[in-house]
Amino acid sequence: MLSVDRIYKTFNRFNILNGISFSQQEGEILALMGKNGSGKTTLLRIIARIMKPDSGSILFQGNELLSNNSLFRKNLLYLGHDPGMYSFLSAKENLRFALSFRYNSQPITKIQKVLDHFELSRFSSEPISVFSKGMLQRLKLAYVELSSWDLLLFDEPFTGLDKNGIDLVGQLIKKWRDKNKTVIMVLHNEHRAKQIADKKLLIDSGKIILD
DSSP: OEEEEEEEEEETTEEEEEEEEEEEOTTOEEEEEOSTTSSHHHHHHHHTTSSOOSEEEEEETTEETTSSOGGGGTTEEEEOSSOOSOTTSBHHHHHHHHHHHTTOOOOHHHHHHHHHHTTOGGGTTSBGGGOOHHHHHHHHHHHHHHSOOSEEEEEOTTTTOOHHHHHHHHHHHHHHHHTTOEEEEEOOOHHHHHHHOSEEEEEETTEEEEO
């Protein structure tokens, strides 16, 4: 499914990633862990082709992700710290707009149903500038639910969520397992990583020291 081979990345002569290599099988859920500044987000952004490495190779479904062919990334979904949506648009408008970039048109009734599931129905027509951090995180979860993907890269999926929101993520993870979906998520909670991940990747000094 995914093979990451000798990825290097330097910022201002400081080695953030120093030859990162790992592989992931279809249906595996990986927890990417490490101290702040260890390079977790940088690695996810490189896999998503948002950032270029200094060198290395990443094969996804047999294709080189670091090439200029965007079709090789069509089955990959990346969600970072920021929602990546427009503050002046409503939740419904943002979802329709974001899905259109993935050539995934969804009827407004389905979008509304998913927003209801993530407890955002009261605010679905409001500009997301009024959303709290937890509400924006729920909106990202709704986007994941509506999108078509084979590999999900999710940077800290539990950020800002209350207990109900955490339970919703747990339900999603169970659903992904049932559908044999492949996921890499950045986590900081060791106990949670043991509960939900098949494998833990710990980054330290730019290298994976626990696989």
